Amino acid sequence: xxxxxxxxxxxxxxxxxxxxxxxxxxxxxxxxxxxxxxxxxxxxxxxxxxxxxxxxxxxxxxxxxxxxxxxxxxxxxxxxxxxxxxxxxxxxxxxxxxxxxxxxxxxxxxxxxxxxxxxxxxxxxxxxxxxxxxxxxxxxxxxxxxxxxxxxxxxxxxxxxxxxxxxxxxxxxxxxxxxxxxxxxxxxxxxxxxxxxxxxxxxxxxxxxxxxxxxxxxxxxxxxxxxxxxxxxxxxxxxxxxxxxxxxxxxxxxxxxxxxxxxxxxxxxxxxxxxxxxxxxxxxxxxxxxxxxxxxxxxxxxxxxxxxxxxxxxxxxxxxxxxxxxxxxxxxxxxxxxxxxxxxxxxxxxxxxxxxxxxxxxxxxxxxxxxxxxxxxxxxxxxxxxxxxxxxxxxxxxxxxxxxxxxxxxxxxxxxxxxxxxxxxxxxxxxxxxxxxxxxxxxxxxxxxxxxxxxxxxxxxxxxxxxxxxxxxxxxxxxxxxxxxxxxxxxxxxxxxxxxxxxxxxxxxxxxxxxxxxxxxxxxxxxxxxxxxxxxxxxxxxxxxxxxxxxxxxxxxxxxxxxxxxxxxxxxxxxxxxxxxxxxxxxxxxxxxxxxxxxxxxxxxxxxxxxxxxxxxxxxxxxxxxxxxxxxx
Numbered sequence: 001x002x003x004x005x006x007x008x009x010x011x012x013x014x015x016x017x018x019x020x021x022x023x024x025x026x027x028x029x030x031x032x033x034x035x036x037x038x039x040x041x042x043x044x045x046x047x048x049x050x051x052x053x054x055x056x057x058x059x060x061x062x063x064x065x066x067x068x069x070x071x072x073x074x075x076x077x078x079x080x081x082x083x084x085x086x087x088x089x090x091x092x093x094x095x096x097x098x099x100x101x102x103x104x105x106x107x108x109x110x111x112x113x114x115x116x117x118x119x120x121x122x123x124x125x126x127x128x129x130x131x132x133x134x135x136x137x138x139x140x141x142x143x144x145x146x147x148x149x150x151x152x153x154x155x156x157x158x159x160x161x162x163x164x165x166x167x168x169x170x171x172x173x174x175x176x177x178x179x180x181x182x183x184x185x186x187x188x189x190x191x192x193x194x195x196x197x198x199x200x201x202x203x204x205x206x207x208x209x210x211x212x213x214x215x216x217x218x219x220x221x222x223x224x225x226x227x228x229x230x231x232x233x234x235x236x237x238x239x240x241x242x243x244x245x246x247x248x249x250x251x252x253x254x255x256x257x258x259x260x261x262x263x264x265x266x267x268x269x270x271x272x273x274x275x276x277x278x279x280x281x282x283x284x285x286x287x288x289x290x291x292x293x294x295x296x297x298x299x300x301x302x303x304x305x306x307x308x309x310x311x312x313x314x315x316x317x318x319x320x321x322x323x324x325x326x327x328x329x330x331x332x333x334x335x336x337x338x339x340x341x342x343x344x345x346x347x348x349x350x351x352x353x354x355x356x357x358x359x360x361x362x363x364x365x366x367x368x369x370x371x372x373x374x375x376x377x378x379x380x381x382x383x384x385x386x387x388x389x390x391x392x393x394x395x396x397x398x399x400x401x402x403x404x405x406x407x408x409x410x411x412x413x414x415x416x417x418x419x420x421x422x423x424x425x426x427x428x429x430x431x432x433x434x435x436x437x438x439x440x441x442x443x444x445x446x447x448x449x450x451x452x453x454x455x456x457x458x459x460x461x462x463x464x465x466x467x468x469x470x471x472x473x474x475x476x477x478x479x480x481x482x483x484x485x486x487x488x489x490x491x492x493x494x495x496x497x498x499x500x501x502x503x504x505x506x507x508x509x510x511x512x513x514x515x516x517x518x519x520x521x522x523x524x525x526x527x528x529x530x531x532x533x534x535x536x537x538x539x540x541x542x543x544x545x546x547x548x549x550x551x552x553x554x555x556x557x558x559x560x561x562x563x564x565x566x567x568x569x570x571x572x573x574x575x576x577x578x579x580x581x582x583x584x585x586x587x588x589x590x591x592x593x594x595x596x597x598x599x600x601x602x603x604x605x606x607x608x609x610x611x612x613x614x615x616x617x618x619x620x621x622x623x624x625x626x627x628x629x630x631x632x633x
Contacts, residue, residue, distance in 0.1 A: 001041040002063035002132070007080065009049045009073045011401040012182065014510065014612065016232065019176065020047040021187040022068045022097060022120075024167030029121040030128055032165055039132040040064075045176070049076055052083050052408075059084065062091045064131065066124065067112075069097035071371070071396055076408045078106065085111040092131060096120045098202050101374045102153055107144045115144040119159035119192070164189060164213045168224045177228050185232040186225050186263070190218050190249055194238035196272065198299070199309040199383065200338060202375035203238055210238075215245060219252050225263050226256040233263040240268035241278040250281050254288045267292035275314060275322055279331075286331040293332040293364065296322060301352030305343040308387065310377070316355060323360040324584035332623065334364030339429050340415030341370055342378075342387035346425040350461050353436055357460040360584055362450065363625070364441055367433040367515070369500060372413035388419040394493050397500040399513045400616050416494055427490045430514075434486055435464045437515035442615070443625045444522060445533070447554040447574070450581055452540055455589070470536045478529045479536075482518045489514060508608030516615050523560055524607075530555045546572060556598045557626045559618075561610040566598040567632070575629055599628035 006027060008020035023045060030036050040063070046055055059065070065084060067077040081093050095106045096116035106112040116123045126140040137145065141157040167173060168186070177184060193210035194203040225233055233253070240246055253266050266285060270278045275296075282294035298313050300306060306313060314322075326333040335356055339349065356365055372379050372391050383389070396410035417423045439445045440460070445467070452458040471479035492498025502517035503509065506524060522529050530551065541547035553574040556566050573590045580587050604610045618624045 002039055003043045003061055004040050004128075005043050005046070005059055005062050005065045006068070007046045007055075007065060007077060008068035009076055010047060011072055011398050012048065013185070013401055016183045016185050017048060017180075018185045018187060019167075019173050020045045020068070021167065021236075023047075023066065024172045025164065026066065026068075026096075026120050026124045028165040028167040028170045028172055029161075030125040031170070033125060033129070035132065035134055036125065036128055040128060042172075045172075046080075047176070049073070049408075052080055055080055056083055056087060059088065062088055064092045064094070064128065066094045066096065069095055069099035071099060071373075071412055072398055072410055074099045075410050078109075078111070079408050081106075082109075082111040094124075094127065096124070098373070098375055102144055104144075104374070107146075107151055113145060117142040117144065117156070119161055121161050121164075122157075122159060160211070161192065162211055164192070164217070166217055166221055168221045169217065184228075184230055185234065186230045187234050187236050188218065188221055188225075189213060189236050190215075190240070190246070191237045191243070196238075197310045197377070199311075199377040200299070200341065200370060200373070202373040202379075210242070212243065212245070215249075218249060222249075222253055222256055222263075226260045229260075229262050231262065231264045233266050235266070235268035238269060239271040239273075241271040241274050241281055244277070247277065247281055247284070250284055254284060254290060257288060257290055264290065265292050266290050270295045272297060272314070275318065279322060279325060282326075282331050282333070283329060286329070291332060293334050294326065295336065296326075296333050296361075297336040298352070298356070299336065299338045300341050300344055300348075301337075301355050302344060302348040305341045305348065308342045316359065319356075319361075320359040320584075327360055328583040332363070333361075334366055335361050336366045336368065337433070338368050338370050339433065340418065340421070340426065342389065342418050343420050344418070345420050346428055349429045350432060350465075353433070354459055354461045357436075357440070358453075360582070362440065362446060362582065365433075365437065367437060369430070370415040372415065388417075389415055390417045390423075392416045392493050393496050395499040395501075397513075398511065399501060399516075400510050402509055403503060403511055414493060414500070423494055427487065427494075430490050431468060431483065431486050432461070432464065434515040434518055435468055436460075438482075438518040438522070439464065439467065442515070442519045443558045444519065444529070445554065446625070447557060447578060448537060448550065450578065451550060451589075454581065454586060456540060458540065467536060474535075477532055477535075478522055478525055479533070482521055485521070486514060486518065506607050507611035510612070510616070512611075512615075519615065520611060523558075526558075526560050526562060550574065553596075556596075557629070559600060559603050559610075559614050559624050559626055561603060561605045561607055563598075564601050564603075564605075566600070567595065568598070569593075569595045575631070594631055595633040597630050597632045598626050599630075600626060602628075 006023035008023040010018045027042050046058060067081060069077050092113050094114040094116060095112050100115050104115060107115045123140055123142045126135055129135040130137045130140055141155050143154045145152055191210055191212050195210055282291055285291040377383055391413040393411050394414055396412045416426050440449055449460055449463050452463055453460055471483035474480045489498060501511040502514060503511055504520055507520050549570050549572055552568055556568055571591060571593055573592045573594055575596055577589045614624050
């Protein structure tokens with residue numbers, strides 16, 4: 001019997017790690033073939049970033065080792081494969097996954113024998129059959145391999161895979177759950193494929209049609225997760241909510257949660273077109289306490305950019321309506337914007353932020369720097385030349401993970417300029433989005449900015465641009481220290497070093513995106529920040545009493561690790577005022593005496609716990625704003 005091993009190392013998120021789902025799916029599919037069962041024995045997975053020495057000790061007379069690759073494990077996989085080949089020179093090594101293209105360097109190295117392109121189940125199975133003498137290697141589709149000094153690519157065939165085989169139900173993860181002290185997070189597929197062709201995404205080039213997998217199998221997988229007490233389930237469908245049955249799947253997840261308590265949370269990448277169904281799904285999840293936030297993605301608000309990336313967004317009027325529905329029902333919803341797309345300028349980027357804020361997206365606009373992915377349309381030389389796309393190579397930026405302190409860093413290709421955006425504009429856009437995210441979405445000055453917009457007609461982006469200029473001019477202020485820290489971080493990226501993440505030992509050992517890192521820097525100096533920011537804000541106000549009370553209210557609504565209960569006696573009814581605005585029911589601020597109680601008793605005073613629960617877990621929907629507020633007089 002020939003021993004097979006699979007390698008899909010993942011990062012550790014707090015005390016959790018993902019099952020090696022992609023690798024498990026290949027094995028489960030292949031071992032449905034009786035010839036594979038006759039010839040091979042599956043020996044196990046490497047699913048964590050072990051030291052190379054420890055990983056090598058895991059193998060015992062390996063005949064075949066498959067490596068599933070993406071940006072977070074590519075360099076590690078190459079290093080392990082090279083070491084493995086030295087110890088076991090006759091072992092066959094295959095690379096596959098989203099990171100692998102026909103031109104990947106591994107196809108030309110002496111440590112990988114095969115590269116599998118695209119969806120891997122059929123190619124993986126047929127490759128194993130060919131190595132056992134049942135097939136000719138030339139007949140295995142979507143394969144790159146070497147014959148002597150020649151690199152050969154076999155026929156490219158669009159995968160179908162109508163019948164996915166579940167690694168959960170076939171028992172491939174049972175031993176992992178039994179023997180691992182960490183908690184596992186699960187990935188589930190109910191469909192595969194994407195009808196869209198977004199240039200930045202590596203789904204866009206696959207061209208495989210959308211296939212719905214067996215509903216009974218999907219429910220059985222949910223049963224497995226419930227039985228094995230899996231807390232978090234992520235649906236890897238490209239457009240969950242696209243089909244009517246998706247609502248039934250969510251109802252079943254909720255049913256299992258009610259019966260056993262698991263899964264505790266369910267999250268998906270939602271359909272960009274079927275917004276009403278997506279809303280219904282997220283309302284059900286929110287009512288059940290299982291929501292991780294609904295995605296209302298745009299990537300850009302500029303039509304030229306959308307044309308360049310082959311994307312169509314929902315009309316902004318529809319978005320405004322949806323935000324009102326989500327906000328009115330207390331459902332977390334977040335929007336996503338990608339910085340660095342071709343055609344975007346500083347002004348169009350800023351205008352896009354303004355549109356989202358004016359439509360009521362106050363709680364969560366998630367910004368991502370555009371990353372060049374090898375299998376994307378954007379990654380092609382022709383596309384990059386057309387838009388003069390330039391990138392910097394930087395350390396791979398995974399958030400909320402325990403940093404990899406081993407000797408093998410991972411890398412990302414971050415777009416830092418295009419024909420429409422200079423490198424300095426790129427820095428300015430990044431600093432603007434961090435200030436909007438940290439000071440507005442995470443709440444530090446959100447109420448102030450909303451009040452100024454509605455009562456003084458100060459645009460949100462004018463306010464935050466003004467704050468940036470003030471910070472730049474006041475280097476010794478807390479805001480100034482954040483500005484210059486950010487400026488330095490982004491200039492390091494331009495020099496092909498540094499990272500889009502940060503760590504702060506006061507808040508534990510996790511990595512943080514820079515906007516959350518900025519918030520955490522400020523929250524450590526909570527009292528000092530609000531005393532200092534008066535210097536910036538007072539120019540906007542004529543009424544000192546109103547300003548003082550609004551600032552006190554603003555300070556009180558931001559979750560912090562220092563207070564457990566606050567009582568505010570006010571002359572203005574700020575609570576009703578902002579509650580109305582969040583639900584798109586604006587009414588002028590009423591001057592009325594009232595006393596409010598802010599209950600922060602469930603917020604940890606332990607800084608790492610506060611950061612994890614309030615900032616990480618709460619980042620996608622306003623959970624960092626105090627919700628337990630009531631009138632006591």
